[in-house]
Amino acid sequence: MLGGLILRAAERETGTPDAPLFHLVRAGDLGSSTMAMGVLGLALTPILRVVALALIWLKERDWRFVAVAAFVLMMLGISILLGKG
Amino acid sequence: MTLSLLLAVLGAAAGYFGALVGVGGGLLLIPGLVLLFRLDMPTAVATSLVGVIASSTAAGSAYVGKGLANMRLGMTLEISTTVGALTGALLGTRLNGEVLAGVFAVLVFVTAGALLRPGRGEHEAAVKGAHEDARGKGWEDSGSLGGGYVEPRTGETVRYRASRIPLGSAIALTAGVLSGLLGVGGGALKVPAMNLGMRIPMRVAAATSNFMVGVTAVSSLLVYFARGHVHPAIAAPTGLGVVVGALLGARMSGRFRPSVLRRVLAVALLLVGVEMTAHALGVHLGT
Numbered sequence: 371m372l373g374g375l376i377l378r379a380a381e382r383e384t385g386t387p388d389a390p391l392f393h394l395v396r397a398g399d400l401g402s403s404t405m406a407m408g409v410l411g412l413a414l415t416p417i418l419r420v421v422a423l424a425l426i427w428l429k430e431r432d433w434r435f436v437a438v439a440a441f442v443l444m445m446l447g448i449s450i451l452l453g454k455g
Numbered sequence: 456m457t458l459s460l461l462l463a464v465l466g467a468a469a470g471y472f473g474a475l476v477g478v479g480g481g482l483l484l485i486p487g488l489v490l491l492f493r494l495d496m497p498t499a500v501a502t503s504l505v506g507v508i509a510s511s512t513a514a515g516s517a518y519v520g521k522g523l524a525n526m527r528l529g530m531t532l533e534i535s536t537t538v539g540a541l542t543g544a545l546l547g548t549r550l551n552g553e554v555l556a557g558v559f560a561v562l563v564f565v566t567a568g569a570l571l572r573p574g575r576g577e578h579e580a581a582v583k584g585a586h587e588d589a590r591g592k593g594w595e596d597s598g599s600l601g602g603g604y605v606e607p608r609t610g611e612t613v614r615y616r617a618s619r620i621p622l623g624s625a626i627a628l629t630a631g632v633l634s635g636l637l638g639v640g641g642g643a644l645k646v647p648a649m650n651l652g653m654r655i656p657m658r659v660a661a662a663t664s665n666f667m668v669g670v671t672a673v674s675s676l677l678v679y680f681a682r683g684h685v686h687p688a689i690a691a692p693t694g695l696g697v698v699v700g701a702l703l704g705a706r707m708s709g710r711f712r713p714s715v716l717r718r719v720l721a722v723a724l725l726l727v728g729v730e731m732t733a734h735a736l737g738v739h740l741g742t
Contacts, residue, residue, distance in 0.1 A: 371691040404468035406687040415512050445537040453681025
Protein backbone atom coordinates (compact mmCIF):
# COMPACT_ATOMS: atom_id res chain seq x y z
CA MET A 371 0.00 0.00 0.00
CA LEU A 372 2.83 2.32 0.94
CA GLY A 373 4.71 1.48 -2.24
CA GLY A 374 1.67 2.36 -4.33
CA LEU A 375 1.25 5.70 -2.59
CA ILE A 376 4.91 6.54 -3.15
CA LEU A 377 4.69 5.56 -6.83
CA ARG A 378 1.59 7.70 -7.28
CA ALA A 379 3.39 10.64 -5.70
CA ALA A 380 6.43 10.05 -7.95
CA GLU A 381 4.19 9.86 -11.02
CA ARG A 382 2.47 13.03 -9.78
CA GLU A 383 -0.89 11.37 -9.89
CA THR A 384 -3.36 13.80 -8.42
CA GLY A 385 -6.96 13.40 -7.50
CA THR A 386 -8.58 10.30 -6.18
CA PRO A 387 -9.11 7.54 -8.66
CA ASP A 388 -12.58 6.56 -7.61
CA ALA A 389 -12.49 3.37 -9.54
CA PRO A 390 -13.10 0.40 -7.28
CA LEU A 391 -10.41 -2.04 -6.40
CA PHE A 392 -10.56 -4.73 -9.09
CA HIS A 393 -10.69 -2.15 -11.85
CA LEU A 394 -7.54 -0.47 -10.53
CA VAL A 395 -5.71 -3.79 -10.20
CA ARG A 396 -6.45 -4.61 -13.84
CA ALA A 397 -6.41 -1.22 -15.53
CA GLY A 398 -4.90 1.42 -13.24
CA ASP A 399 -1.55 3.16 -13.53
CA LEU A 400 1.41 1.50 -11.80
CA GLY A 401 1.01 3.41 -8.55
CA SER A 402 -2.74 2.85 -8.30
CA SER A 403 -2.57 -0.83 -9.20
CA THR A 404 0.29 -1.37 -6.71
CA MET A 405 -1.78 0.30 -4.03
CA ALA A 406 -4.81 -1.78 -4.97
CA MET A 407 -2.73 -4.97 -4.81
CA GLY A 408 -1.57 -3.89 -1.37
CA VAL A 409 -5.16 -3.54 -0.14
CA LEU A 410 -6.03 -6.91 -1.66
CA GLY A 411 -2.97 -8.50 -0.05
CA LEU A 412 -3.92 -7.04 3.33
CA ALA A 413 -7.43 -8.45 3.03
CA LEU A 414 -5.97 -11.87 2.20
CA THR A 415 -3.94 -11.96 5.44
CA PRO A 416 -6.78 -13.01 7.79
CA ILE A 417 -7.92 -15.58 5.21
CA LEU A 418 -4.42 -17.03 5.07
CA ARG A 419 -4.42 -17.18 8.89
CA VAL A 420 -7.53 -19.35 8.79
CA VAL A 421 -6.00 -21.58 6.11
CA ALA A 422 -2.81 -21.91 8.18
CA LEU A 423 -4.82 -22.87 11.27
CA ALA A 424 -6.76 -25.46 9.28
CA LEU A 425 -3.49 -27.01 8.09
CA ILE A 426 -2.01 -27.00 11.61
CA TRP A 427 -5.09 -28.72 13.03
CA LEU A 428 -5.09 -31.17 10.13
CA LYS A 429 -1.52 -32.09 11.02
CA GLU A 430 -2.55 -32.49 14.68
CA ARG A 431 -5.54 -34.60 13.53
CA ASP A 432 -7.88 -32.30 15.45
CA TRP A 433 -10.76 -32.99 13.05
CA ARG A 434 -13.38 -30.98 14.93
CA PHE A 435 -11.44 -27.77 14.53
CA VAL A 436 -10.45 -28.58 10.94
CA ALA A 437 -14.20 -28.63 10.28
CA VAL A 438 -14.62 -25.32 12.17
CA ALA A 439 -11.90 -23.65 10.09
CA ALA A 440 -13.39 -25.11 6.90
CA PHE A 441 -16.79 -23.65 7.82
CA VAL A 442 -15.27 -20.20 8.38
CA LEU A 443 -13.49 -20.40 5.01
CA MET A 444 -16.76 -21.41 3.38
CA MET A 445 -18.47 -18.37 4.94
CA LEU A 446 -15.73 -16.15 3.53
CA GLY A 447 -16.36 -17.65 0.08
CA ILE A 448 -20.10 -17.12 0.46
CA SER A 449 -19.43 -13.46 1.35
CA ILE A 450 -18.01 -12.82 -2.10
CA LEU A 451 -20.79 -14.71 -3.88
CA LEU A 452 -23.59 -12.99 -1.98
CA GLY A 453 -21.84 -9.64 -2.35
CA LYS A 454 -21.83 -10.00 -6.11
CA GLY A 455 -25.48 -11.03 -6.09
CA MET B 456 -1.31 13.53 -2.63
CA THR B 457 -2.74 16.12 -0.21
CA LEU B 458 -5.89 14.05 0.09
CA SER B 459 -3.83 10.92 0.84
CA LEU B 460 -1.95 12.78 3.56
CA LEU B 461 -5.15 14.09 5.12
CA LEU B 462 -6.67 10.60 5.08
CA ALA B 463 -3.52 9.19 6.67
CA VAL B 464 -3.65 11.85 9.40
CA LEU B 465 -7.31 11.03 10.10
CA GLY B 466 -6.46 7.32 10.23
CA ALA B 467 -3.50 7.95 12.54
CA ALA B 468 -5.60 10.09 14.89
CA ALA B 469 -8.35 7.47 15.03
CA GLY B 470 -5.85 4.64 15.57
CA TYR B 471 -3.92 6.62 18.17
CA PHE B 472 -6.88 7.59 20.35
CA GLY B 473 -8.47 4.21 19.88
CA ALA B 474 -5.34 2.44 21.11
CA LEU B 475 -4.89 4.88 24.02
CA VAL B 476 -8.33 4.22 25.40
CA GLY B 477 -8.90 0.67 24.16
CA VAL B 478 -11.82 1.33 21.86
CA GLY B 479 -11.78 0.69 18.16
CA GLY B 480 -10.54 3.39 15.82
CA GLY B 481 -13.64 2.95 13.66
CA LEU B 482 -15.73 4.98 16.08
CA LEU B 483 -13.68 8.06 15.23
CA LEU B 484 -12.67 7.12 11.71
CA ILE B 485 -16.11 6.67 10.18
CA PRO B 486 -17.55 10.01 11.33
CA GLY B 487 -14.38 11.69 10.08
CA LEU B 488 -14.72 10.08 6.66
CA VAL B 489 -18.45 10.90 6.41
CA LEU B 490 -18.51 14.37 7.93
CA LEU B 491 -15.11 15.76 6.84
CA PHE B 492 -14.45 13.93 3.58
CA ARG B 493 -18.12 13.59 2.56
CA LEU B 494 -17.86 9.90 1.80
CA ASP B 495 -21.00 7.81 1.61
CA MET B 496 -21.49 5.38 4.50
CA PRO B 497 -20.74 2.14 2.60
CA THR B 498 -17.38 3.53 1.40
CA ALA B 499 -16.59 4.83 4.89
CA VAL B 500 -17.48 1.46 6.42
CA ALA B 501 -15.36 -0.41 3.87
CA THR B 502 -12.42 1.93 4.53
CA SER B 503 -12.77 1.42 8.27
CA LEU B 504 -12.78 -2.36 7.80
CA VAL B 505 -9.47 -2.10 5.93
CA GLY B 506 -8.12 -0.16 8.90
CA VAL B 507 -9.41 -2.82 11.32
CA ILE B 508 -7.64 -5.56 9.35
CA ALA B 509 -4.45 -3.52 9.13
CA SER B 510 -4.27 -2.84 12.87
CA SER B 511 -5.29 -6.41 13.75
CA THR B 512 -2.57 -7.76 11.47
CA ALA B 513 0.01 -5.40 12.94
CA ALA B 514 -0.82 -6.00 16.59
CA GLY B 515 -2.17 -9.55 16.53
CA SER B 516 1.15 -11.23 15.85
CA ALA B 517 2.48 -10.03 19.20
CA TYR B 518 -0.37 -11.78 21.01
CA VAL B 519 0.09 -15.00 19.05
CA GLY B 520 3.79 -15.05 19.84
CA LYS B 521 2.94 -15.08 23.53
CA GLY B 522 0.47 -17.90 23.08
CA LEU B 523 -2.28 -15.98 24.86
CA ALA B 524 -4.70 -15.95 21.92
CA ASN B 525 -6.78 -19.14 21.99
CA MET B 526 -7.22 -19.97 18.29
CA ARG B 527 -9.67 -22.84 18.84
CA LEU B 528 -11.91 -20.62 20.95
CA GLY B 529 -11.60 -17.71 18.53
CA MET B 530 -12.34 -19.83 15.50
CA THR B 531 -15.35 -21.43 17.20
CA LEU B 532 -16.79 -17.99 17.90
CA GLU B 533 -16.00 -16.99 14.31
CA ILE B 534 -18.63 -19.48 13.16
CA SER B 535 -21.34 -17.11 14.39
CA THR B 536 -19.33 -13.92 13.94
CA THR B 537 -18.80 -14.47 10.23
CA VAL B 538 -22.52 -15.20 9.77
CA GLY B 539 -23.28 -11.95 11.60
CA ALA B 540 -20.68 -9.99 9.64
CA LEU B 541 -22.02 -11.22 6.33
CA THR B 542 -25.57 -10.32 7.39
CA GLY B 543 -24.48 -6.88 8.57
CA ALA B 544 -22.56 -6.18 5.39
CA LEU B 545 -25.46 -7.19 3.15
CA LEU B 546 -27.73 -4.90 5.18
CA GLY B 547 -25.17 -2.11 5.18
CA THR B 548 -24.87 -2.08 1.39
CA ARG B 549 -28.64 -1.90 1.03
CA LEU B 550 -29.70 0.47 3.78
CA ASN B 551 -29.99 4.19 3.29
CA GLY B 552 -26.86 6.10 4.38
CA GLU B 553 -28.87 8.27 6.78
CA VAL B 554 -30.26 5.19 8.52
CA LEU B 555 -26.74 3.81 8.93
CA ALA B 556 -25.57 7.15 10.29
CA GLY B 557 -28.38 7.04 12.85
CA VAL B 558 -27.51 3.51 13.95
CA PHE B 559 -23.86 4.54 14.17
CA ALA B 560 -24.80 7.53 16.32
CA VAL B 561 -26.54 5.18 18.79
CA LEU B 562 -23.39 3.04 19.00
CA VAL B 563 -21.28 6.14 19.59
CA PHE B 564 -23.54 7.39 22.41
CA VAL B 565 -23.53 3.95 24.05
CA THR B 566 -19.73 3.80 23.84
CA ALA B 567 -19.41 7.31 25.27
CA GLY B 568 -21.60 6.27 28.18
CA ALA B 569 -19.55 3.12 28.76
CA LEU B 570 -16.33 5.16 28.77
CA LEU B 571 -17.68 7.43 31.48
CA ARG B 572 -18.50 4.47 33.70
CA PRO B 573 -15.78 3.42 36.16
CA GLY B 574 -14.22 -0.05 36.13
CA ARG B 575 -12.55 -0.27 32.76
CA GLY B 576 -9.14 -0.48 34.44
CA GLU B 577 -9.00 -4.25 34.40
CA HIS B 578 -9.73 -4.39 30.70
CA GLU B 579 -7.05 -1.83 29.87
CA ALA B 580 -4.50 -3.51 32.12
CA ALA B 581 -5.21 -6.88 30.57
CA VAL B 582 -4.98 -5.58 27.02
CA LYS B 583 -1.71 -3.79 27.79
CA GLY B 584 -0.41 -6.76 29.72
CA ALA B 585 -1.32 -9.21 27.00
CA HIS B 586 0.61 -7.15 24.52
CA GLU B 587 3.73 -6.26 26.46
CA ASP B 588 4.55 -9.07 28.86
CA ALA B 589 7.71 -10.89 27.95
CA ARG B 590 6.71 -13.79 30.19
CA GLY B 591 3.24 -15.28 30.49
CA LYS B 592 3.35 -17.59 27.50
CA GLY B 593 0.12 -19.53 27.12
CA TRP B 594 -1.08 -22.73 25.51
CA GLU B 595 -4.27 -24.33 24.22
CA ASP B 596 -5.61 -27.73 25.17
CA SER B 597 -5.91 -29.79 22.02
CA GLY B 598 -9.48 -30.83 21.20
CA SER B 599 -11.16 -28.50 23.69
CA LEU B 600 -11.91 -24.84 24.27
CA GLY B 601 -9.54 -24.50 27.17
CA GLY B 602 -5.96 -23.73 27.89
CA GLY B 603 -3.72 -21.93 30.29
CA TYR B 604 -0.98 -19.40 30.74
CA VAL B 605 1.54 -18.30 33.36
CA GLU B 606 0.43 -15.09 35.04
CA PRO B 607 3.51 -12.85 34.76
CA ARG B 608 2.85 -10.87 37.92
CA THR B 609 2.60 -13.86 40.24
CA GLY B 610 4.19 -16.72 38.30
CA GLU B 611 1.02 -18.69 38.94
CA THR B 612 -0.31 -21.05 36.25
CA VAL B 613 -3.85 -20.10 35.28
CA ARG B 614 -5.95 -22.79 33.64
CA TYR B 615 -9.34 -22.07 32.08
CA ARG B 616 -12.08 -23.73 30.10
CA ALA B 617 -14.79 -21.97 28.10
CA SER B 618 -18.33 -22.29 29.40
CA ARG B 619 -21.74 -21.05 28.19
CA ILE B 620 -20.65 -21.32 24.59
CA PRO B 621 -24.16 -20.62 23.16
CA LEU B 622 -24.23 -17.30 25.04
CA GLY B 623 -20.78 -16.37 23.78
CA SER B 624 -21.77 -17.33 20.25
CA ALA B 625 -24.95 -15.23 20.41
CA ILE B 626 -22.99 -12.15 21.49
CA ALA B 627 -20.34 -12.89 18.84
CA LEU B 628 -23.12 -12.99 16.24
CA THR B 629 -24.25 -9.51 17.35
CA ALA B 630 -20.66 -8.27 17.25
CA GLY B 631 -20.38 -9.60 13.70
CA VAL B 632 -23.55 -7.81 12.60
CA LEU B 633 -22.26 -4.52 14.02
CA SER B 634 -18.91 -5.06 12.35
CA GLY B 635 -20.46 -5.65 8.95
CA LEU B 636 -23.03 -2.91 9.28
CA LEU B 637 -20.93 -0.15 10.80
CA GLY B 638 -17.30 -1.04 10.03
CA VAL B 639 -16.19 -1.47 13.64
CA GLY B 640 -14.05 -4.31 14.91
CA GLY B 641 -16.55 -5.69 17.40
CA GLY B 642 -13.96 -6.23 20.11
CA ALA B 643 -15.98 -4.16 22.58
CA LEU B 644 -18.61 -6.92 22.55
CA LYS B 645 -16.37 -9.94 22.01
CA VAL B 646 -14.06 -9.31 24.97
CA PRO B 647 -16.87 -9.04 27.57
CA ALA B 648 -18.61 -11.99 25.89
CA MET B 649 -15.57 -14.17 26.46
CA ASN B 650 -14.60 -12.78 29.85
CA LEU B 651 -17.96 -12.33 31.55
CA GLY B 652 -20.07 -14.72 29.49
CA MET B 653 -17.72 -17.62 28.89
CA ARG B 654 -15.47 -17.17 31.96
CA ILE B 655 -12.28 -16.77 29.96
CA PRO B 656 -9.50 -14.82 31.70
CA MET B 657 -9.33 -11.23 30.52
CA ARG B 658 -5.79 -11.51 29.09
CA VAL B 659 -6.82 -14.44 26.91
CA ALA B 660 -10.11 -12.76 25.92
CA ALA B 661 -8.34 -9.56 24.85
CA ALA B 662 -5.62 -11.40 22.94
CA THR B 663 -8.08 -13.76 21.23
CA SER B 664 -10.39 -10.90 20.26
CA ASN B 665 -7.54 -8.87 18.85
CA PHE B 666 -6.34 -11.76 16.76
CA MET B 667 -9.77 -12.73 15.39
CA VAL B 668 -11.17 -9.27 14.72
CA GLY B 669 -9.38 -9.28 11.35
CA VAL B 670 -11.24 -12.43 10.26
CA THR B 671 -14.55 -10.84 11.23
CA ALA B 672 -13.70 -7.67 9.32
CA VAL B 673 -12.66 -9.49 6.17
CA SER B 674 -15.87 -11.51 6.00
CA SER B 675 -17.85 -8.28 5.66
CA LEU B 676 -15.17 -6.48 3.65
CA LEU B 677 -15.51 -9.12 0.93
CA VAL B 678 -19.14 -8.05 0.44
CA TYR B 679 -18.08 -4.41 0.12
CA PHE B 680 -15.30 -5.47 -2.30
CA ALA B 681 -17.80 -7.29 -4.48
CA ARG B 682 -20.10 -4.26 -4.58
CA GLY B 683 -17.35 -1.82 -5.52
CA HIS B 684 -17.23 0.15 -2.26
CA VAL B 685 -13.51 -0.37 -1.60
CA HIS B 686 -11.49 2.48 -3.09
CA PRO B 687 -7.77 1.84 -2.67
CA ALA B 688 -6.87 5.53 -2.99
CA ILE B 689 -8.94 6.12 0.15
CA ALA B 690 -8.43 2.82 1.97
CA ALA B 691 -4.64 2.58 1.58
CA PRO B 692 -3.57 5.88 3.19
CA THR B 693 -6.27 5.60 5.85
CA GLY B 694 -5.30 2.03 6.72
CA LEU B 695 -1.61 2.89 6.91
CA GLY B 696 -2.42 5.85 9.14
CA VAL B 697 -4.50 3.65 11.47
CA VAL B 698 -1.61 1.19 11.89
CA VAL B 699 0.91 3.91 12.67
CA GLY B 700 -1.47 5.65 15.05
CA ALA B 701 -2.46 2.45 16.83
CA LEU B 702 1.14 1.32 17.34
CA LEU B 703 2.07 4.77 18.62
CA GLY B 704 -0.97 4.90 20.88
CA ALA B 705 -0.26 1.47 22.32
CA ARG B 706 3.31 2.55 23.08
CA MET B 707 2.28 5.78 24.75
CA SER B 708 -0.75 4.52 26.64
CA GLY B 709 1.15 4.32 29.90
CA ARG B 710 1.98 8.02 29.89
CA PHE B 711 -1.55 9.31 30.35
CA ARG B 712 -4.02 8.78 33.13
CA PRO B 713 -6.66 6.39 31.79
CA SER B 714 -9.52 8.24 33.50
CA VAL B 715 -8.57 11.51 31.81
CA LEU B 716 -8.26 9.83 28.42
CA ARG B 717 -11.63 8.14 28.80
CA ARG B 718 -13.36 11.42 29.68
CA VAL B 719 -11.75 13.29 26.79
CA LEU B 720 -12.69 10.59 24.33
CA ALA B 721 -16.21 10.33 25.77
CA VAL B 722 -16.75 14.05 25.19
CA ALA B 723 -15.36 13.77 21.67
CA LEU B 724 -17.64 10.82 20.97
CA LEU B 725 -20.66 12.71 22.31
CA LEU B 726 -19.93 15.53 19.87
CA VAL B 727 -19.45 13.00 17.09
CA GLY B 728 -22.75 11.38 18.05
CA VAL B 729 -24.53 14.71 17.78
CA GLU B 730 -23.00 15.32 14.34
CA MET B 731 -23.91 11.87 13.09
CA THR B 732 -27.45 12.25 14.42
CA ALA B 733 -27.73 15.53 12.54
CA HIS B 734 -26.38 13.82 9.43
CA ALA B 735 -28.96 11.08 9.82
CA LEU B 736 -31.72 13.67 10.05
CA GLY B 737 -30.39 15.59 7.08
CA VAL B 738 -29.50 18.61 9.20
CA HIS B 739 -26.12 20.20 8.51
CA LEU B 740 -24.35 21.64 11.54
CA GLY B 741 -21.68 23.52 9.64
CA THR B 742 -19.10 20.70 9.02
